[in-house]
Amino acid sequence: MSVLELKNIYKSFGDTQVLRDVSFSVNKGDVVAIIGKSGAGKTTMLRIMNYLIPPDSGEVYFHNSKVILDRKVLRTVRSKIGFVFQRFNLIRHLTALDNVAIGLVKVKGLKWPQARELALKKLKEVDLANRVNHYPSQLSGGQQQRVGIARALAMEPDLILFDEPTSALDPSLVGEVMTVIKRLSASGITMVVVTHEMSFAKNIANRLVYMEEGQIIYDTTPEQFFLSNDKRVRHFLNDFLEAV
Amino acid sequence: MRRNFARVLSISLFLVIAAVIYFSLSKVYPFNWTVIARYSKLFIDGILMTLKISGFSLGLSLTIGMLVALARVSRIDFFNELGTLYVWFFRNMPLLVIILLVYYGMGSVLNIDRFLAGVISLSLFEGAYVAEIFRAGIEAVPPGEIEAGAALGFYNHQIMGSIILPQAFRISIPPLIGQLISLVKDSSLVSVIALGDITMRARQIGTQTLATLEAYLVLAGIYLLMTSTLSILGRYLERRLAIP
Numbered sequence: 001m002s003v004l005e006l007k008n009i010y011k012s013f014g015d016t017q018v019l020r021d022v023s024f025s026v027n028k029g030d031v032v033a034i035i036g037k038s039g040a041g042k043t044t045m046l047r048i049m050n051y052l053i054p055p056d057s058g059e060v061y062f063h064n065s066k067v068i069l070d071r072k073v074l075r076t077v078r079s080k081i082g083f084v085f086q087r088f089n090l091i092r093h094l095t096a097l098d099n100v101a102i103g104l105v106k107v108k109g110l111k112w113p114q115a116r117e118l119a120l121k122k123l124k125e126v127d128l129a130n131r132v133n134h135y136p137s138q139l140s141g142g143q144q145q146r147v148g149i150a151r152a153l154a155m156e157p158d159l160i161l162f163d164e165p166t167s168a169l170d171p172s173l174v175g176e177v178m179t180v181i182k183r184l185s186a187s188g189i190t191m192v193v194v195t196h197e198m199s200f201a202k203n204i205a206n207r208l209v210y211m212e213e214g215q216i217i218y219d220t221t222p223e224q225f226f227l228s229n230d231k232r233v234r235h236f237l238n239d240f241l242e243a244v
Numbered sequence: 245m246r247r248n249f250a251r252v253l254s255i256s257l258f259l260v261i262a263a264v265i266y267f268s269l270s271k272v273y274p275f276n277w278t279v280i281a282r283y284s285k286l287f288i289d290g291i292l293m294t295l296k297i298s299g300f301s302l303g304l305s306l307t308i309g310m311l312v313a314l315a316r317v318s319r320i321d322f323f324n325e326l327g328t329l330y331v332w333f334f335r336n337m338p339l340l341v342i343i344l345l346v347y348y349g350m351g352s353v354l355n356i357d358r359f360l361a362g363v364i365s366l367s368l369f370e371g372a373y374v375a376e377i378f379r380a381g382i383e384a385v386p387p388g389e390i391e392a393g394a395a396l397g398f399y400n401h402q403i404m405g406s407i408i409l410p411q412a413f414r415i416s417i418p419p420l421i422g423q424l425i426s427l428v429k430d431s432s433l434v435s436v437i438a439l440g441d442i443t444m445r446a447r448q449i450g451t452q453t454l455a456t457l458e459a460y461l462v463l464a465g466i467y468l469l470m471t472s473t474l475s476i477l478g479r480y481l482e483r484r485l486a487i488p
């Protein structure tokens with residue numbers, strides 16, 4: 001059962017073609033890891049999925065209905081797709097609690113007290129019950145990212161997109177965020193994670209997408225990918241091991 | 245920093261008082277303070293008028309400034325250009341000329357009174373500067389936070405109202421306080437249309453009593469007092485509203 005589908009997506013920024021004929025489908029319960037070199041187009045692909053940027057050509061389908069550039073349609077689609085950013089993007093003038101609650105108020109129409117009650121529950125799920133009244137600047141990167149995850153969760157999305165959720169973090173803080181993401185994947189939430197964490201790609205994801213120069217080269221299982229003899233894949237993995 | 249400022253202030257106040265006493269006693273200049281004291285009621289009337297003009301102009305120039313700033317960041321070209329034209333015109337026109345144009349132009353056509361003419365001129369003029377302050381504040385909001393709102397499904401006006409403006413406003417407070425102080429000082433120019441503000445009253449008292457310099461020294465002291473009070477209030481407000 002397809003939750004989200006990309007069909008023949010093309011995207012250029014000025015003269016540089018960033019995505020070339022990308023087709024891809026996420027099914028309910030999938031945990032997809034997207035990997036690839038810097039500049040391969042991973043972030044761009046993720047942002048096209050919730051239409052933060054529209055494609056030049058090609059279509060996006062959410063639950064088999066076509067996403068179009070219409071404010072009501074985008075509002076509905078985006079409210080059901082969580083997005084977790086590399087740099088957290090919490091709203092600076094709101095506390096952790098209100099960062100999580102505001103989507104419920106502004107998009108789902110809840111009253112603030114109910115929204116905050118729900119937000120508190122979600123913050124507990126990411127182990128932040130004792131940080132609800134802190135402002136983003138008073139939280140560590142790992143804590144900010146967990147607020148970001150709680151913010152996405154609170155909307156009860158059908159799908160969560162993660163864009164390198166741990167790559168802006170101090171190595172010592174990666175663990176606490178990965179723990180939360182692993183817990184979510186085990187709970188059956190559908191998710192697409194752009195990541196450089198090979199252990200996640202290998203052990204947690206059930207699908208692995210490998211991108212190069214704006215194209216999906218592999219869309220397979222992690223086992224098959226990591227055993228592949230393809231030169232490009234071996235190169236990528238070798239470079240990666242050296243970098244670590 | 246603040247301690248230095250306080251020291252410089254007290255030393256200069258001391259010097260001014262010492263100079264006034266010296267010149268009063270040494271008869272270099274025949275100071276006549278007693279006659280000035282008899283006109284204190286007129287001074288107070290003038291202060292109240294200056295405060296009233298400044299207060300109304302503050303409200304109106306904030307409104308104008310906000311509207312023009314929104315026009316300047318709007319995606320609609322027409323509004324954009326209108327906003328740019330406004331700022332260009334009023335920042336390149338001496339306030340005195342605006343006052344004369346509004347009073348003799350609008351005044352004779354629409355039959356508005358002096359007070360309204362003064363408030364409108366000041367607001368039109370200061371509004372252009374306020375607009376630039378708000379625009380800078382709006383543009384200083386991190387794009388990632390705007391994107392986070394979009395990803396949650398916010399409408400554009402909700403992003404503006406709940407994410408951009410609350411932060412833009414806080415960012416704008418320090419320069420706005422500076423602008424408010426300019427406004428109080430600039431309001432002295434409305435004395436040319438015989439609007440009984442403090443500058444006009446001082447001139448009046450000077451001509452009536454022939455203690456001209458005395459009247460203007462009092463006037464200078466009153467402006468310093470008003471503007472320093474605003475600085476202190478502004479710093480308090482800034483601290484109260486700061487985002488942790």
Ligand SMILES: Nc1ncnc2c1ncn2[C@@H]1O[C@H](COP(=O)(O)OP(=O)(O)OP(=O)(O)O)[C@@H](O)[C@H]1O
Nearest residue numbers: 013014016018036037038039040041042043044045
């Ligand atoms: N808004 C934009 N304007 C112009 N060029 C862009 C824009 N966004 C991305 N690009 C370019 O598109 C290409 C792909 O970028 P993208 O961010 O999708 O890569 P990525 O795979 O996510 O890389 P990374 O691992 O570094 O995050 C890059 O060459 C980048 O410079």
Ligand SMILES: [Mg+2]
Nearest residue numbers: 042043044164
């Ligand atoms: Mg990226």
